[in-house]
Amino acid sequence: MNCDLLIVGAGLAGSTVARMLAEKGRKVLIVEQHKHIAGHCYDYKDQEGITVHKYGPHIFHTNNKKVWDFVNRFTEFNYYQHRVLSYADGNYVPFPINRDTIKEVFGIEIPTFEINEFLKKEVEKSKFNDPPKNFKDVVVSQVGEKLYETFFKNYTWKQWGRDPQELAPEVAKRIPVRENRDKRYFSDKYQGIPKNGYAQMVENMLDHENISILLGMNYFDIKDQIKANITIYTGELDRFFDYKYGKLEYRSLELRLKTFDQEYYQPVATVNYPNDYDWTRITEFKHFLNEKTNKTTVCFEYPKAEGEPYYIVMTDENMKKREQYMEEVKKLEEQGNFLFVGRLAEYKYYNMDQVIGEALTRSVRI
Ligand code: UDP
Structure with a gap:
């Protein structure tokens, strides 16, 4: 099978590139291994009508006006400024x-x-x-x-x-220290949560006549049968090269959801637990969209090594391996048939807005 542009992954990186190129009149085929779009910012409404972030809490924040304007084409945002408390020495105190x-x-x-x-x-x-x-x-x-x-x-x-x-x-460096009483987690100019969810935002992005999507399809199972002019890869960097320089580490989370028969569980969306318990934080989703329900759903995060690759792990060893892989990426990109973009493909601790920003900038070159 032949195609013009093949995009591996329907997360924010792949979907942004897809939209940009589709609008330029290019035909885009996306293959996505999961049975849904939106990657790790996928969300859905649970039985209580609460919007749950399946892969853990995602809060949109940026200082990049170009990115903010782009996402606002596909969704309205709820006015929301993220707040976090940290449970330390028996008290809930503002964090950062x-x-x-x-x-x-x-x-x-x-x-x-x-x-x-x-x-x-x-x-x-x-x-x-x-x-x-x-x-x-x-x-x-x-x-x-x-x-x-x-x-x-x-x-x-x-x-x-x-x-x-x-x-x-x-x-x-992700965490600021404040001399004033600002209790927001982020101080970016633009902040919010998509009113109808991230999945809907991405669905709107992909709603274009030049974009086709194959869900539940692993790129590595079909790559020998598809001949693309350009492949835009957003999956794990080491996997693409068959781990030739060794495995890069990723960190995952076990997310345990619980619904409580009470209106609110905690006063802010996220409470961090640095010293007590095995979880790192608890997030109560209804704060994000100010959803009015009698019950509430919260998510406990238990970090673990195996599972969905959420985080890259910034140690010297991993970053040295990354350099070796990125040399290969550079060569492929210079030949003009590949583009690597996103948290997993570039092995970078990007936030959502940085992923979209990179995808916008780099898709211009195709
Ligand atoms: N961190 C910490 N205590 C906290 C919150 C964060 O030590 O209460 C550290 C921790 O190493 C974490 C990093 O700061 O991985 C970045 O935190 P952030 O909230 O940005 O993590 P993310 O939302 O990406 O999981």
């Missing part, structure tokens, strides 16, 4: 660390203009590599050892199954 978190942990009220000085003293008391070499160094160099131990050390051990000192500094 802000002035109120410091007040709760140290039991002292510090004015905004003195927070910086206070944290500097905490840092001076602490030991870390300067310049920071790993996850722990970054956090300790910003807030000192006490706050690191309270909020980051054990959460990170649970989430990644390894010592935070084995993880790249970039992972810690």
